[in-house]
Each structure stands twice: as structure tokens, then as C-alpha cells.
Amino acid sequence: MWTLLQIELFKISKRPRTYIAFAAVAAIVFIFQFAFKADGQSYMDLMLQSVKDTFTFDRVQAINGYFMCYIILNTLLIQVPILIALIAADSISGEANMGTLRLLISKPISRTQLILVKFAAATIFTIFLLLWMAVTALFMSLLIFGTGDMLVFRSKGDESQILLITKDDIMWRYLAAFAYATVALTVIAALSLLLSIFAENSIGPIIATVCIVIVCTIISNINVPIIDKNVKPFLFTSYLVGWKGFFYIGTDADGKTIRGSLENWPAIRKSLLILIAHIFILVTAAVVVFKKKDILS
Amino acid sequence: MSLIIEVNHLSKKFGDILAVNDLSFTVNQGDIYGFLGQNGAGKSTTIRMLLTLIHPTAGNIKLFGKDLSANRSAILQQVGAVIEKPDLYKYLSAYDNLSIFAKMSGIKVTRQLLMQQLQMVGLEDRAKDTVRTFSQGMKQRLGIAVALVHNPALIILDEPTNGLDPQGIADIRNLILRLSKEMGKTVLISSHLLSEIELIATRMIILHKGKKMVEGNVATLLDPAHTLIEIETLDNTTAKHLLAQSQWAAFVQPGNQLQLMMDKIKVPQLINFLVSGGVQLLSVNSSHSLENYFLSLTTQSGNVDAFAN
Numbered sequence: 001m002w003t004l005l006q007i008e009l010f011k012i013s014k015r016p017r018t019y020i021a022f023a024a025v026a027a028i029v030f031i032f033q034f035a036f037k038a039d040g041q042s043y044m045d046l047m048l049q050s051v052k053d054t055f056t057f058d059r060v061q062a063i064n065g066y067f068m069c070y071i072i073l074n075t076l077l078i079q080v081p082i083l084i085a086l087i088a089a090d091s092i093s094g095e096a097n098m099g100t101l102r103l104l105i106s107k108p109i110s111r112t113q114l115i116l117v118k119f120a121a122a123t124i125f126t127i128f129l130l131l132w133m134a135v136t137a138l139f140m141s142l143l144i145f146g147t148g149d150m151l152v153f154r155s156k157g158d159e160s161q162i163l164l165i166t167k168d169d170i171m172w173r174y175l176a177a178f179a180y181a182t183v184a185l186t187v188i189a190a191l192s193l194l195l196s197i198f199a200e201n202s203i204g205p206i207i208a209t210v211c212i213v214i215v216c217t218i219i220s221n222i223n224v225p226i227i228d229k230n231v232k233p234f235l236f237t238s239y240l241v242g243w244k245g246f247f248y249i250g251t252d253a254d255g256k257t258i259r260g261s262l263e264n265w266p267a268i269r270k271s272l273l274i275l276i277a278h279i280f281i282l283v284t285a286a287v288v289v290f291k292k293k294d295i296l297s
Numbered sequence: 298m299s300l301i302i303e304v305n306h307l308s309k310k311f312g313d314i315l316a317v318n319d320l321s322f323t324v325n326q327g328d329i330y331g332f333l334g335q336n337g338a339g340k341s342t343t344i345r346m347l348l349t350l351i352h353p354t355a356g357n358i359k360l361f362g363k364d365l366s367a368n369r370s371a372i373l374q375q376v377g378a379v380i381e382k383p384d385l386y387k388y389l390s391a392y393d394n395l396s397i398f399a400k401m402s403g404i405k406v407t408r409q410l411l412m413q414q415l416q417m418v419g420l421e422d423r424a425k426d427t428v429r430t431f432s433q434g435m436k437q438r439l440g441i442a443v444a445l446v447h448n449p450a451l452i453i454l455d456e457p458t459n460g461l462d463p464q465g466i467a468d469i470r471n472l473i474l475r476l477s478k479e480m481g482k483t484v485l486i487s488s489h490l491l492s493e494i495e496l497i498a499t500r501m502i503i504l505h506k507g508k509k510m511v512e513g514n515v516a517t518l519l520d521p522a523h524t525l526i527e528i529e530t531l532d533n534t535t536a537k538h539l540l541a542q543s544q545w546a547a548f549v550q551p552g553n554q555l556q557l558m559m560d561k562i563k564v565p566q567l568i569n570f571l572v573s574g575g576v577q578l579l580s581v582n583s584s585h586s587l588e589n590y591f592l593s594l595t596t597q598s599g600n601v602d603a604f605a606n
Contacts (some may be wrong), residue, residue: 007397014388099384103443106348106380107401108373294311295350 001117004109008121012087018125021083022132025076029136032072033144036063047153065142066150066170070247072137073177078241081188081213082206083129088122088192089205092290096200096297105295115193115287122189123182130178130185138174152247165249169259177243180268183275184243187236188213190282197290200297213237236278242271299326300362301451301483302347307356309342309507316342318507320356324485324500329477331494331501331515332487333591339507340487341381344455347485348378360451374403377449379457383440387429391420391439394428395446402447414442419468433460441469445476452476454486458493466493473497491591503591524561527554528571529579536576543570 012018036043040063092115095101104114150170152163165173191212195205216237219227232238245268250261262268302324309317317339324330334340345351347358349369358365360372385394392411399406415421418438428436437460444452454473458466474497476482488494494501495515502512517523530536533555540549540557545567548557557567561583571578 003400007400010393011386011389011397014386014393016388098386099382100386102345102348102350102380103378103384103398104401105350106373106376106378107398108370108403109401110370292352294352295345 001113004113004117005120005124008117009124012121012125017086017090021086021129024083025080025129025133026136028076028079029072029133029140032075032137033068033141036068036071037144062148062151063145064148064150064167065138065145066147066165066167066174068141068145069138069174070150070152072141073133073181073243076133076137078217080129080133080185081240082210084122084126084185084188085192085206085209087125088189089196089209090202091118091122091193091196093196093199093202093205096295097202099297101297102295111291112287115283115290119190119193119283119286122193123186126185126189127182130182134174134178150247152249154244154248163247163249164257165247166257166259169249173246176246180243180246180272183272183279184236184240187240187275187278187282190279190286191236194282194286194289197286197293233274236275239271239275242268242275245271300324301326301328301360302330302485303359303362304343304347305357305359307343307346307358308354309339309346309351310354316507317346317353320504320507320509322502322509322512324483326483327477327481328500329473329484329486329498331498332485332504333491333494333501334487334504337506338504340504341455342507343504344378344380344453344485344487347453348376348380349373350380374447375450376453377444377447377451378453378455379437379440379444380453380455382459383436383443385428385436385439385443388427390425390427391415391431392424394439395442398443399446404447411446414446415439417445417472418442434462434465437461437465437469441472450482452482452484454484456488457486458488458490466490470497523558524583526557526559526561526564526567527580527582528557528567529581530555530571531577531579536571536574539571539574539576545570 044062092101095104105111147167149167150165152165154161154163188209192205192209195208196202199205216235217240220232220235220237245264246262248263249257250263251257300323302322304320304322307317307320308315320339320343332340332344342351346353347360347365349365361375363372365372386397389397392415395411395414396406399411404410412421412424415424418441420435420439420442423431423435428439431439437457441454441457444454452473457473458469461469470493473484473486477484477497477499486494486498498515500512500514503510528536536555537549540546540555545557545559548559549555559567564581564583568578568581
């Protein structure tokens with residue numbers, strides 16, 4: 001199994017398309033950092049406009065590395081599924097397209113092993129992509145913008161909320177957020193893997209994955225009670241941005257933030273479990289479908 | 298002599314299409330077994346079932362005396378295959394491709410072993426080049442190196458000479474003969490090049506529309522006792538009618554042409570019979586090449602395009 005995984009990672013590392021995702025992440029992060037370095041003040045003025053009379057904060061100091069990373073992740077983690085699909089959706093369909101699938105299947109490895117190895121490789125790719133995001137969006141931002149307490153802008157129902165997290169209470173939240181994002185994006189990898197079994201080139205599964213994510217995201221954002229109750233709880237897209245929960249710090253009766261606390265840990269834990277259940281169901285489905293499939297490519 | 302392949306009542310349906318129909322055959326150790334049939338005869342489907350790429354609808358397969366479905370991994374360690382085109386990872390080098398598939402076959406991979414394999418197929422100088430830069434013939438040779446790298450006891454080659462020039466075809470032929478005679482390997486080979494099969498195969502099977510038409514030793518099947526006789530007369534319809542009512546009826550092949558599969562020594566008797574029946578003969582030709590034999594069994598008129606080469 002380990003040898004198979006090494007082979008899979010070797011193949012991924014040798015494909016030029018693998019590095020498109022890393023280049024795209026670096027480019028987006030750099031553009032954000034450049035824009036905020038050049039004119040972050042305007043952004044802060046806009047964000048703090050409604051609270052300028054009640055909330056005093058050094059706006060220059062507010063644009064620090066932690067804040068930058070939060071802003072970047074807010075944007076980037078919505079787009080990253082496409083980058084994950086680029087690799088994961090190619091897992092089986094790419095082999096079928098190249099004609100190597102029949103050679104793989106004729107080797108003394110089981111189909112279950114092959115799917116699990118492909119899934120593990122896609123997961124490792126996801127982890128590396130998020131580590132790369134951590135390096136570029138967090139650590140590079142800290143180098144460029146420095147550290148400091150972090151502002152979190154939050155929409156809660158009709159209200160806007162600004163939370164302040166002290167700088168010694170932030171890093172663990174990022175570690176937890178990246179770990180959560182890894183699980184969330186692994187669902188995308190599992191979905192892409194499943195779809196890739198049905199196709200003989202990777203374009204179809206990539207487009208199908210992106211379409212499913214878009215449709216489910218739209219449904220997740222429809223605020224109609226019947227959908228809220230009966231549909232949203234079962235959609236993985238309802239939990240993709242659950243990483244933000246690590247930055248929703250708990251507050252005391254006076255509204256003061258409590259260091260090291262989370263506003264709603266049970267909700268985060270439930271989201272994680274639902275995402276893991278999605279992964280389990282999708283990978284199991286991939287194994288079952290692939291085991292029954294006739295390889296005609 | 299032990300059986301390497303035992304196929305019993307194998308069938309495969311794709312929707313309503315019966316691609317392989319109640320097929321049974323055996324391959325002995327050391328055989329070079331020719332697998333013949335027109336396009337769509339069920340050759341590739343059968344080969345894919347032997348390699349577990351396709352699940353049979355009915356029947357069972359035993360390789361090395363063991364049930365394939367129950368002992369898949371252990372059996373496939375002893376099998377090497379080139380399935381249709383030898384598609385490999387185009388973005389990887391020949392060496393890396395060989396290394397990957399050798400590791401997947403569960404053997405200990407050394408640089409020396411891989412270079413030996415590349416040398417065997419004449420690609421040692423191109424070891425570091427990506428497969429993207431290879432000609433079809435080079436890919437084919439690399440595919441064969443991949444099939445042989447783990448020293449399998451059974452080698453399955455589906456159209457291994459596709460895309461090769463005459464020298465390449467001769468090289469593959471010699472390699473197959475060497476694998477069989479010097480190394481005792483069992484080879485199952487399908488090819489459109491019937492003359493090539495005729496040169497190397499010891500036993501063969503002919504499939505037609507998913508069914509077995511004939512199986513046996515090539516030497517026996519191409520024996521003069523089973524010679525194809527083609528007769529040209531002024532009136533083939535009358536001649537055929539006459540033959541249908543005679544002892545020769547069993548030898549007449551289906552189709553519009555007047556063809557009989559028979560012992561060559563009985564040709565004078567046949568001529569006498571036809572002449573005494575008033576048939577005016579224009580020519581009588583005999584042939585026992587594999588191609589003629591194959592065509593006599595499998596083709597209806599106008600259905601021979603696939604074997605034009």
C-alpha cells in the first residue's frame with residue numbers, strides 16, 4: 001500500500017498540472033498582499049464605517065498578517081475546490097484517458113487498494129495545497145504586515161459584528177482552521193474521485209464537481225425554512241466555511257471576548273463529523289462502483 | 298503437461314449484445330496460443346476477462362489451476378500483458394514507467410534489472426527520455442518490457458505487433474519464440490497478422506461472433522488433411538446443389554464461393570464426381586495457409602476487410 005502511495009505521489013509530482021494549483025494560490029495571495037500593502041487603508045475605512053463612532057482602533061495596526069490571512073482565506077477557500085478537482089477528478093479518468101488504467105488493473109493490486117491509494121494521494125495533495133496556503137497567506141503576510149491583534153468582521157443575521165482576538169490567542173485558531181479546511185476540501189477530493197470513475201477524460205469530472213459545488217453552495221445560501229430544515233443539513237457545502245467558527249471567539253456577559261474560547265464548539269464538531277461522514281460515504285461509493293466497473297478504455 | 302489457462306463456459310453480455318458466448322478453451326504450459334477472430338469476435342473482451350478488467354456474465358476462469366476471481370492478486374503476479382495499445386505515462390521516462398509497473402507487480406526493483414529489460418527491447422539509450430517523444434514502435438517495445446519485467450510465467454499479448462515495422466515485427470516474433478522455447482513461458486497472443494501467428498503459434502483458437510469455431514494444434518489444423526479447396530465452375534449454383542446431395546456436403550463452407558475443407562488426397566475423387574455430374578470445371582485450387590483456413594471458417598462474402606493486411 002505504501003509503495004502504491006509513493007508511486008501515486010511520484011506521478012502527481014511529475015505532472016505539470018499539479019503546480020497550476022500552487023501557482024494560482026501564490027498569485028491570488030500575492031495580489032491580495034500587494035493590494036492591501038498599497039491601499040489597505042481604504043478597505044479598513046469601508047469595513048469600519050458603520051462603527052467608527054463606537055469603536056476605536058488603530059486602522060493601520062489592524063492590517064496585520066493575521067488579519068490579511070483571514071481576508072485571503074475568506075476568498076480563497078471558496079475557489080480552492082476547483083483546484084482540488086483539477087487533481088482528484090483526474091485520478092481514474094486520467095488513467096482511463098491515457099490508457100494506463102487497464103495496465104494498472106491487470107497488476108496484482110486490488111481495485112479497492114487502487115481507489116484508496118488514489119484517495120490518499122488526493123488528500124495528501126489537499127494537505128500540501130493548504131500548507132502552501134498557510135505559508136503564503138499566513139507566514140508571508142506576517143512577514144510583510146507584522147503581527148498584532150486581529151479584527152474579525154462577522155455578519156450574524158441582520159447584524160454586523162466585529163470581534164477582537166488578541167495576538168497570543170490566534171495561531172492555534174489558524175492551525176485548527178487549516179485542519180478543518182483540510183477535512184472540508186477532502187470532501188471535494190472524494191466527490192471528484194467518485195465522479196472520475198464514470199468518465200474517460202478528466203474534463204467531465206472536473207466540470208461536474210465544480211457544478212455540484214456551485215449548485216449546493218447556492219442551495220446552502222437560500223434562506224427558506226423548508227430548505228433550512230430538510231436540505232441544508234445534508235449538503236456538505238453548508239459546512240465548507242465552518243473553519244470560520246474557530247475565529248468566532250466566545251464572549252462573557254459583558255460582551256468581552258474570552259481568551260482561548262470558541263463561541264460554538266459543538267457546532268464545529270458536528271460540522272466536522274458531517275464532513276467526515278460525507279468523505280466516508282463518497283469513498284465507499286467510489287470503491288463499490290469501481291469494483292463493479294468493466295474497464296473498456 | 299499442466300494447464301495454465303482453463304476457460305469454462307465463459308460469457309459476457311454488454312446490454313443486449315452477447316460479446317462472448319459460452320466460450321471454453323485451455324492453454325497448456327509452454328504453448329504459444331494464437332487467439333484469432335475478426336474485429337468484434339470477442340478476442341479483446343476475453344483477454345480483458347483473463348486480466349480481470351471485465352467481469353464475466355457467466356462461466357469461470359482458472360489460471361495456474363486456481364480460480365481467478367478468488368486468487369486474483371496471486372495469479373496476476375505471474376501474468377504479464379500488453380493490452381491493445383501499450384499506453385504508458387507519457388510525461389514519465391521509459392525508466393520511470395518500467396520502474397512503476399515493476400513495483401506494482403510486487404518485485405524488488407533494481408537499476409540493473411530495469412536496464413536489462415530496456416536493453417532487451419533496444420531502449421537502453423532512451424531510458425531517460427519521456428515516452429511522449431517515442432514512436433509507436435518504441436512504445437510497443439517498452440510495453441513489452443513492462444509486461445516482462447517481473448518475469449511472468451504467462452504472457453498475454455493483444456496485438457503486440459501493432460505499429461511495428463517489418464524488422465520490429467520480426468524482433469517481436471523472435472522474442473516470443475525465445476520466451477517460449479528457451480524460458481518455458483506460456484504465451485497467449487492475438488493478432489490480425491495471421492501469417493505471424495502461423496509462424497509462431499503451437500495451438501490456436503478461432504472465435505467468431507463471440508463463439509469458438511475451432512481450437513487445436515496449428516500443425517493439425519493446417520494439416521493437408523484439412524486443406525481448403527476452391528472450385529471455380531461455369532455454374533456454381535448447380536455444382537453446389539449437386540454437392541449438397543452428396544458425401545461432400547459436410548465439407549462445403551458457407552458463402553457464395555464454392556469452397557470445401559477436405560483431405561487433399563481426395564481431390565481427384567471430387568473432380569470425378571463433379572465432372573460425372575455434368576459440371577464444367579474452370580479451376581481447382583488448394584491452399585492450407587492459416588489465412589485461408591481462417592477465412593473459410595469465419596467469413597461470409599464481403600466480410601474480409603479486417604484481414605486485408
